[in-house]
Amino acid sequence: MTNSRAEAAYRRSVAAFRNPTLELLHGRQAPFVVTALSMVFTADRPAVTIADAHAEIGEAIEQLRAAGFDDDEHRLPTGSAREVCGQWVRLGWLVRQIDGEAEVYRLSAHAVGALEIAGRTSGGGARVSSSRVRTLLDAVERLANDAETDPAARLARLQAERAALDSEIDRLLAGGVPEPVDDEQLIEESENVLHLARELPADFARVAESIKAMQRDVVSDLRQDIRPTGEVLREYLQRGQHVMEATPEGRAFAGALRLIGSPEHIDQLATQLHSVLVQPFAQLLDAEQRGELRAIGRRVEQGVQEVLTAQRRASQVITAQVRTHDPVRDRQVDDLLRDVMAGLQAWMGNGGRGNDPVDPLRSFPVADAGHLRQSVSDIRPPGAPAPLGDADDVEFVDTDTRNWGGPHYRELEAHLAGLGESFDLGSAFEDAPAGTRRPVDLLGLLEIAHRNGMTESDDVSVARAVRPDGTTRRFAFGAVTARTTREDPLD
Known part of the structure; x- marks a missing residue:
């Protein structure tokens, strides 16, 4: 009989310690888990975005490790903060949810209970004993009164309560003052309220x-x-x-x-x-x-x-x-997923620990259907299209597409080579050859000036650019003086 009772009690204890709440408090890293969760999640911050939680927990790990707490007595988790939080999710201490457009972490009920137990034991509870006993007695009295079905007993209780209230009212009306309550008792009651609120x-x-x-x-x-x-x-x-x-x-x-x-x-x-x-x-x-x-x-x-x-x-x-x-559709999806998982397990079993290279599937194959017949009765094979003939009403314009491209850097640098050690950007552009006075060439000239070293002034320069089709465009900019060659030429 004794062995049976001990075995039953032990089984209950083993089952209790499998609860995520006790598992959190019983682990070797329990002090860090309680510290991190209590720092990140507060009454004003019940939900934390995943990125913020990873950053704060990672910073806490680094600070504690720098302070020398990563030893045999104080164990800190290994791996990144993302891996640590992922493990806490699997253990049932954190819950991932979608809050609006962001994914957040929330404490599970087990984690909240563990933090409440840790906070209660670390804060001490010797001074709240009288308040807790009074709370228990009040709850028992309220339970007994609510369960009472005898009308005479309930009437007697209500009359006694009314007599006590009338006596207190008469005393205050006669000039009496409320009886002061000791500060120690008020503090006990406040801590009891906090215990209930937690x-x-x-x-x-x-x-x-x-x-x-x-x-x-x-x-x-x-x-x-x-x-x-x-x-x-x-x-x-x-x-x-x-x-x-x-x-x-x-x-x-x-x-x-x-x-x-x-x-x-x-x-x-x-x-x-x-x-x-x-x-x-x-x-x-x-x-x-x-x-x-x-x-x-x-x-x-x-x-x-x-x-x-x-x-x-x-x-x-x-x-x-x-x-x-x-x-029907749900069963088909379930069967398909089971087939995929079975095939993946078979492939992983023959893959040699994942060392074999796998070519990714970048696109789905397309069926080559060839030419589909337009009608069932037409059994003739499709013929080739007629050759293109000469069109007299089409006009081809011989245009050099190079003129509509980017800056002519080579021509611009050759033009700057004959201007001495320095040049004014606006004057140099005005004196450039006709083929290098497009708007894009002005931008290329500014790029060359910036690369070689330039100086800006408060004066304003005005340059007229000519597009390949003959249209013009005027640009005003701060006067720029630049060197013809780089001060620090590249090797």
Whole structure:
């Protein structure tokens, strides 16, 4: 009996440590993983573009390695930041999503839970014991009151609560003052509130991931054509109700949705948090704790938005799958993919570890159909086209296409060779031969001047260029004086 109980307990422990949350905290690189994820993903930044995440995690690895933390006691990951993040995705710590036009990383529910556990243990929790016990007692009392079905017992409880409230109201009306609460107790209650708030992101992430898992199951059932489409969709609706109403995560989301759906509740929450932060005892909290208290409302809004986005995306995917659902086509695609994978595995098995060169398929082959007959009755083979005859109404213009090309560099350099050590760009262009006074030659002359070394002045030069068809164009530019040859001739 003892061995059986030990074996069962051990199996449960082994299964627990296979959970991605404990696997993250149990690994040799757990300190770095917690550090990197907590630095990159914050309450104000739940989603990070993939490029930014790679850059920040890569920078963190380099900084820690330069500080000497890459030893037997502190293990840092090897490889690039892209490879590290890819491994975290496979382990279930990061989730890749499309957010608008960019692909982003988000923390999975397992990673959020692991960060919450690490933050709670590193921050210490000795001072929140009384607040947690009080929270537990209040929750048990509320549970007992809600489960009470005896009208007399419930009436007695309500009358006792009203008597206590009337007594407190009478005391305050008589000039009494509220009993002061010790700062130590207020700090305990604040830390308890922070502890409860840190658990919300993990709950929201679990709801979102359960919706995604439900989406994958529904699409898989539709593709496999196990049951009729209507039956699968009915189960989808039932599972949707189950996720939102019959699970702890769904109940947490339903409560948050009721809170976020009422503007009065949101305003009341913001007012209460502000009133807490302006109290003198709030200065005894560190800056991080005050920031977390201030961000509670935003955390709730972000978590609800994440769940609603997952639900909306799941509805869109399932609707599109239902509209395009074709069991025959899906089976054909699945068979084709299986054949491709089987052929790839066979080829890789005979390829000798991938050392053999493979010629890529750059285009699909085209069938050579030859000449198709225009009619079935015409059995004569196609004849050759008639030869071209001389056309008297076509006029051929003998034009040198070279004149319409780029600059005549050789002629321009020969022209500059007779101008001495330096020249003025505008004057040199005006004195150039007729064939080298096109607009493009002015640009080539400017290129030669820039290459040999030129000096610009505030004066304005005007040059008239002549196109090959005889039309002219005037150009105004800053006066340029240039050398005829380079100051540092090339070898």
